[in-house]
Amino acid sequence: MYITLSAETRPDPGPLTHDAANRMRPATLLKQGRHLFHEGDEVERIYQVKTGVVRLTRMLEDGRRQVIAFGYPGDIIGFPADGCHHTDCEALVDTTLNVFRRTALDHGDGDPELHVALLKAALKEISEMQDHVMMLGRKSASERVASFLAVITQRYGEKMGSHRRISLPMPRSDIADFLGLTTETVSRAFSALRNEGVIALNGAQTIIVMESARLQQLALGDD
Amino acid sequence: MYITLSAETRPDPGPLTHDAANRMRPATLLKQGRHLFHEGDEVERIYQVKTGVVRLTRMLEDGRRQVIAFGYPGDIIGFPADGCHHTDCEALVDTTLNVFRRTALDHGDGDPELHVALLKAALKEISEMQDHVMMLGRKSASERVASFLAVITQRYGEKMGSHRRISLPMPRSDIADFLGLTTETVSRAFSALRNEGVIALNGAQTIIVMESARLQQLALGDD
DNA sequence: CGACTCCTTGAGCAGCTTCAATCGATGTGG
């Protein structure tokens, strides 16, 4: 999950293709808090999130942390670069994953459709990452938070009459490390949105988006 | 070109593979200042920079700009997402490019090696982009500038005794938009490095790196 | 030489971070 605002809804988060589904190993369960892999591990498998949410992080020597992405259902996780993982991956909630062999990237495991699908997924990831770069490089704190909420709402929000409800499985610190901010700044931005009536908070995890159009405006700096 | 610090030197920036080279169209020339494509254009071809340097940018409605990447020799440019370009691409100097059909992504244009090579290039781009995200999200201005110079030095610096020389084909404003800073901040960071004897400036475009080890320390926040 | 563009430097300001205290939800033991 990166910060991409687009009009179209998310494609079916099911298996890559019917054929691809036939080739993959049975889904595995990753319990909340458990790591799927660590930075530096050799890449042996590639995963697609089936249900749940995972977090991809990278660290600097001195402990500064960046959340690279959140993996939501349908997202492909664990693309290798020179053979090893460059992020840690941890489950934010109990998560099930479809598993593919790494070799599927080289020759598609005899399944050209799978190969093409993986390439497509990689291209989508590049594009979404570009949005994330734009956000980190050029958007203000409040714009970043609005962007984050707008994307989650658009992709994963449940309709509730004219409103939408989203649940945030990650703590504020993960959101902060994703957006390049501190937890305090994220919290203040949430409060500001609440005070303006754009969102309502129901505990820290559940958010009612009252004015999603306004949220998208704010995400683009249209204030 | 993203901000990746790694020990190994850059692989041969020649054509993807011998076979792939045979399949591609003859190299084209893109004069300095000319656009290869614009944001929103339909993707018809994919390019590999042969000589020269290009700049990939993305804009926000209100004019804020982010340089997503610089394309140096060997880099693949123009990966599509839902069929169209999401960045502008402009040549910073006269540039030659190898050209591939977009369909090479779908079925390799009958060349499986090419298909694999493109996928590999996409995976590398994802990894480098992750470094860029880490930098924008968590590094200070001086660390970003040091990272930028360290990478350029490592990959493209010419040896000059114990020093290395690099030439920066892009103006300060492009560096600033790449690093998520302003030109003034970039300029100040350059001056600080000069005052500390880490680099020497020979005009604005040519830089002598006196202490590249120190530069890499600074890039990682080891000050 | 003069005009232009880009780069550098300075001064003041704003936004975000840091540090610190409080609040609120959750869970545990008495």
Added chain:
DNA sequence: CCACATCGATTGAAGCTGCTCAAGGAGTCG
């Protein structure tokens, strides 16, 4: 069932980093 401990979230106050605005310098091209 309540008191209390714990952890995350929120809010406040002060400080710092990087931005804005402005002026001057350096290289380039007519």
